[in-house]
Amino acid sequence: MSRPTPALDGLADTARGRLPDDAHDGFDRLAHAVLAAPGAGRQAALGAVLRGLLPGTAGVRWLHAEGLSPTSRATDLTAAHWLSLHEAWLTHQRAPHAGGRATGHGPRPDSRHGHAPGAQAIPRYY
Numbered sequence: 001m002s003r004p005t006p007a008l009d010g011l012a013d014t015a016r017g018r019l020p021d022d023a024h025d026g027f028d029r030l031a032h033a034v035l036a037a038p039g040a041g042r043q044a045a046l047g048a049v050l051r052g053l054l055p056g057t058a059g060v061r062w063l064h065a066e067g068l069s070p071t072s073r074a075t076d077l078t079a080a081h082w083l084s085l086h087e088a089w090l091t092h093q094r095a096p097h098a099g100g101r102a103t104g105h106g107p108r109p110d111s112r113h114g115h116a117p118g119a120q121a122i123p124r125y126y
Contacts (some may be wrong), residue, residue, distance in 0.1 A: 015082035023086075030089050031082070034074050045071045054092050062088045 012031050019027055033053055037044040047070025050059025063070055066081055077085070 011077060011079045015079040015086070018079070018083060019086070026090065026093070027082075027086050030086055032083075037074075043073055043075075046074065047071065048066075049074070055088060058088065058092060105111050 005039060012035070016027050016031070030053070034046075034049055034073040046063060047060060048070065050062065053059065054062065060070060062085065063072070066084060068076065069079070
């Protein structure tokens with residue numbers, strides 16, 4: 001069963017209005033991911049929510065740059081925060097993924113036995 005997508009209201013909707021029309025779909029995806037986060041939705045801590053949206057420590061770096069605590073909530077975001085978060089999210093979306101694979105899991109091991117080269121067990125001589 002899917003969760004209902006929350007409607008954009010207040011400052012998120014204001015930020016969306018400042019974007020060009022072709023950016024609305026991406027902003028909607030981002031805003032719905034932030035507002036419908038597992039846990040408590042709008043009351044979920046942004047640090048945990050951004051961990052799934054931005055790679056590595058980018059979410060924590062964004063929070064620090066914006067002067068927000070990782071325990072801040074989505075309701076604490078201003079329109080300027082939403083626009084800045086959207087820009088950071090777009091930067092991540094354009095970044096190339098490891099190994100060029102669409103799933104983003106990185107390159108597959110080269111060897112036929114399922115391990116990376118050089119990770120084979122040492123032969124035992126009896």
